[in-house]
Amino acid sequence: MNGSNVYLMIAAIAALVLWRRTRSMFRPIRGSGIRLLIPLLFMLPGLSLVFNANVNEPAWTFGAAFGLGIVFSIPLILTTNYEVREDNLIYAKKNWGFFIAFLGFVIIRFILRLELSDMDPQGQMALFMTVAFGYLIPWRIVSFIKYRHVIASE
Secondary structure (H helix, E strand, O other), X not given: XXXXXXXXXXXXXXXXXXXXXXXXXXXXXXXXXXXXXXXXXXXXXXXXXXXXXXOOOOHHHHHHHHHHHHHHHHHHHHHOOEEEOOOOOEEEOOOHHHHHHHHXXXXXXXXXXXHOOOOOHHHHHHHHHHHHHHHXXXXXXXXXXXXXHHHHHO
């Protein structure tokens, strides 16, 4: 897969995430909130990239990548909230700061990809998956906890 295909795929995924997030602001979230955690299951195949035997990156780079992901999760956590509206259903709060933060992360990932272009492609993908794990895991878990707090306060 050449570079332009990767950028196109990343842009398509980012557009899909933003579209889904925009849609969720206008649709109620039903049930116990477990559906907020389902995207973490979709990340499981990415573990094969991290634990690939051909990846020869030092352990500290994976720790740094995960730490960077945790830093990336902070604005997402702060801009993700839920509210009960007049129909007594729970919705994601409208917060355009989320979109700005998310687009900022996509731009930062593009820049990092360019800066790390001399790195082994498998190692690079493993590190980017580690960054993704670093921001998705805390963000989704905290989102689930926030949702459960709204249910409990209802």
